[in-house]
Amino acid sequence: MNCNTPTDVTFSFTGFAQRGGRTDHHADGWGIAFFEDRGLRHFVDHQPACESPVAELIRRYPIKSRNVIAHIRKATQGAVNLQNCHPFVRELWGRYWVFAHNGDLKDFRPRLHGSFRPVGSTDSEHAFCWLMQELAKSHAGVPNVEELTLTLRELVPRFARQGSFNFMLSNGQALWSHASTHLWYIERRHPFLTAELSDEDLSIDFAQHTTPNDRVAVVVTAPLTVNETWTPFAPGELALFVDGQRRA
Amino acid sequence: MNCNTPTDVTFSFTGFAQRGGRTDHHADGWGIAFFEDRGLRHFVDHQPACESPVAELIRRYPIKSRNVIAHIRKATQGAVNLQNCHPFVRELWGRYWVFAHNGDLKDFRPRLHGSFRPVGSTDSEHAFCWLMQELAKSHAGVPNVEELTLTLRELVPRFARQGSFNFMLSNGQALWSHASTHLWYIERRHPFLTAELSDEDLSIDFAQHTTPNDRVAVVVTAPLTVNETWTPFAPGELALFVDGQRRA
Numbered sequence: 001m002n003c004n005t006p007t008d009v010t011f012s013f014t015g016f017a018q019r020g021g022r023t024d025h026h027a028d029g030w031g032i033a034f035f036e037d038r039g040l041r042h043f044v045d046h047q048p049a050c051e052s053p054v055a056e057l058i059r060r061y062p063i064k065s066r067n068v069i070a071h072i073r074k075a076t077q078g079a080v081n082l083q084n085c086h087p088f089v090r091e092l093w094g095r096y097w098v099f100a101h102n103g104d105l106k107d108f109r110p111r112l113h114g115s116f117r118p119v120g121s122t123d124s125e126h127a128f129c130w131l132m133q134e135l136a137k138s139h140a141g142v143p144n145v146e147e148l149t150l151t152l153r154e155l156v157p158r159f160a161r162q163g164s165f166n167f168m169l170s171n172g173q174a175l176w177s178h179a180s181t182h183l184w185y186i187e188r189r190h191p192f193l194t195a196e197l198s199d200e201d202l203s204i205d206f207a208q209h210t211t212p213n214d215r216v217a218v219v220v221t222a223p224l225t226v227n228e229t230w231t232p233f234a235p236g237e238l239a240l241f242v243d244g245q246r247r248a
Numbered sequence: 249m250n251c252n253t254p255t256d257v258t259f260s261f262t263g264f265a266q267r268g269g270r271t272d273h274h275a276d277g278w279g280i281a282f283f284e285d286r287g288l289r290h291f292v293d294h295q296p297a298c299e300s301p302v303a304e305l306i307r308r309y310p311i312k313s314r315n316v317i318a319h320i321r322k323a324t325q326g327a328v329n330l331q332n333c334h335p336f337v338r339e340l341w342g343r344y345w346v347f348a349h350n351g352d353l354k355d356f357r358p359r360l361h362g363s364f365r366p367v368g369s370t371d372s373e374h375a376f377c378w379l380m381q382e383l384a385k386s387h388a389g390v391p392n393v394e395e396l397t398l399t400l401r402e403l404v405p406r407f408a409r410q411g412s413f414n415f416m417l418s419n420g421q422a423l424w425s426h427a428s429t430h431l432w433y434i435e436r437r438h439p440f441l442t443a444e445l446s447d448e449d450l451s452i453d454f455a456q457h458t459t460p461n462d463r464v465a466v467v468v469t470a471p472l473t474v475n476e477t478w479t480p481f482a483p484g485e486l487a488l489f490v491d492g493q494r495r496a
Contacts, residue, residue, distance in 0.1 A: 038367050039330025042290055053309045061301045082287025091338060094365035115363035115384070117342035119286050136363070 001068040002175035003216040004243035006036075008062035009070070011204045015197035015224045017059065019072055020049025023199045026072040029085040032058060033098040034065035035172035040096045041065075044085040066243075067170045071100035076123075083120035087168075088128050090116055092135065093142040095171045099128040102221050103164030103180060110158075127159055131169075145174040149240045149248050152176055156238055166221060175241040177219045179233030185219040186230050187245060195225040215244025249316040250423035251464040252491035254284075256310035257318070259452045263445035263472045265307065267320055268297025271447045274320040277333040280306060281346040282313035283420035288344045289313075292333035314491075315418045319348035324371075331368035335416075336376050338364055340383065341390040343419045347376040350469050351412030351428060358406075375407055379417075393422040397488045397496050400424055404486055414469060423489040425467045427481030433467040434478050435493060443473040463492030 001009055013032070021027035030052065031044035041063060045052040049072050071086035078084040087100040101124035109126055112118075114133035118125040131152075138151045152169075159165045160180045169176040177183060190213070192206035210216075219241070223230040233239065240248040249257055261280070269275035278300065279292035289311060293300040297320050319334035326332040335348040349372035357374055360366075362381035366373040379400075386399045400417075407413045408428045417424040425431060438461070440454035458464075467489070471478040481487065488496040 036330045039292070039294075039333070041292065041330065044287070044289065046287075053305065057301065057305045082284045082289065085287070089337075091365065091367060092363075094367055096367055115340075117339065119339060119342055119344055 001065075001216065001218050002170070002241040002244055003066050003214065005211070005214050006064035006066055007214070007216055008064050009068050010059055010062050011195075011197070011202070012218060012224055013070065014059055014202060015199040016070060016072070017049040017055050018199040020055070022050040024072075026074040028073040028075040028080045029082070030055065030070070030072040031085045031087050031100070032068065032070040033087045033089065034063050035067040035096075035098075035170065036065055038095060038172055040089065040098070040172070042087070042089055042098075044082055046080055046082050046085055067172050067175055069098045069100050069168045069170055069175075071102075076104045078120055078122035081120070084122050084125070086124060088125050090128070090132050092132055095142070097132060097169065097171050099124075099131070100168045101127065102166040105159060105163040105165060108159065108162035127165070131155060145240060145242060146248070148174075149176065149238070152178075153238055157236070160236060168219065173242070175217070175219065176238065177233070177241070178238045180235060182221060183219060183233040184221070184223050184230040185217060185233070185239070185246070186228055188216045188218070189214070189244070193228070196227050198224060198226045217241045217244050217246065249313075249464065249466050250418070250489040250492055251314050251462065253459070253462050254312035254314055255462070255464055256312050257316050258307055258310050259443070259445070259450070260466060260472055261318065262307055262450060263447040264318060264320070265297040265303050266447040268303070270298040272320075274322040276321040276323040276328045277330070278303065278318070278320040279333045279335050279348070280316065280318040281335045281337065282311050283315040283344075283346075283418065284313055286343060286420055288337065288346070288420070290335070290337055290346075292330055294328055294330050294333055315420050315423055317346045317348050317416045317418055317423075319350075324352045326368055326370035329368070332370050332373070334372060336373050338376070338380050340380055343390070345380060345417065345419050347372075347379070348416045349375065350414040353407060353411040353413060356407065356410035375413070379403060393488065393490060394496070396422075397424065397486070400426075401486055405484070408484060416467065421490070423465070423467065424486065425481070425489070426486045428483060431467060431469060431481040432471050432478040433465060433481070433487070433494070434476055436464045436466070437462070437492070441476070444475050446472060446474045465489045465492045465494065
């Protein structure tokens, strides 16, 4: 989720968490990261999201954030343990970077010669470390989000050839999303309507929780609501979201 | 806390959290990090620990860990916000490193030329980044805990001259604690006794929650219990704890 006003994710997370073992088979752990300014709240758990006490906290405690990345895991590479739960976090240029991956990069272990090393054993964290290494090499100082988008567009095709590589990346200023197989997004803005979750019998009238200036973009691997129009990504598309709007 | 068996901190944290605004004036945020193998659960909040919903979760949900670092903040440098909450986390050599600081390093901003930069504005995170930078330069590969202890003993005096620098550092394998002004520790082992918290009317019979082989070391800035014998650190002392025992 990327927004122009700090927004809570309790509604979306309620549906999303059901996919962690109840309505879907992604039961091998989960995680979520909320930026608050430059700071970060990072929660990971190797219990299924539908049973986790930490997930229960997130559902009930409305943490407000402008950039949130959440993930529920179906283990393809790497054991079910805490260090293999997404999203992963690293610091670069005095900002935290958060990364979550959906997909499988078969036999792709690019060489890591920089200062980022995986702690766990997933293909995903390895790919993230490589991405951070290459970003660090590409810019002497902190680039702006448009420059970062150009760099990512050069780097990402080197992965995407190796397997499925749908990912979310944020540094708290923007959200970058890449689809190699499937990803959908929605931009919610005034006039806000009522949305109905597809994974649980729950609806919300966003008009009651928003102001006319609010803009919220949500990017997902499968639409979370049944009565809204979600836009599919084209294969290979890398999108930039800033302040709740798609910018590139 | 450093132990030989995964142990929960609900008892100690109950007393500790009271110091975050109730029995003490450390009300400018708090944080706690639990290692589980190489993985890490990291919770930070800029609300006082005695009121935080996340602290309430920690008090009730027994997360078991062999290495835990917790901190409640009294802001001396840097605003009250999430990015300034301890403990701080960085990755080095494929391990997470967790750091919390009690004290004040006046006008001490050593040059950061490596790959670690502070995200917030505290003297503490700056010191941590410098420590990580110097550790990274001192060893080509991953050193063992004894080698790391020697390196830390060389590095730490360069800070300690600049102000008060009580800190805790862990990479999930060991806990390093340094006292420049005050720090106390206890090693609990068989036979376990009943302990009474000094900050809340609560006691626990550890014998009921432990096995004879368990060993637990707890290091604090002020003793947490009234009926146990805590050992004070000497000024300038850097201690290493492994498997619930002081090793150096």
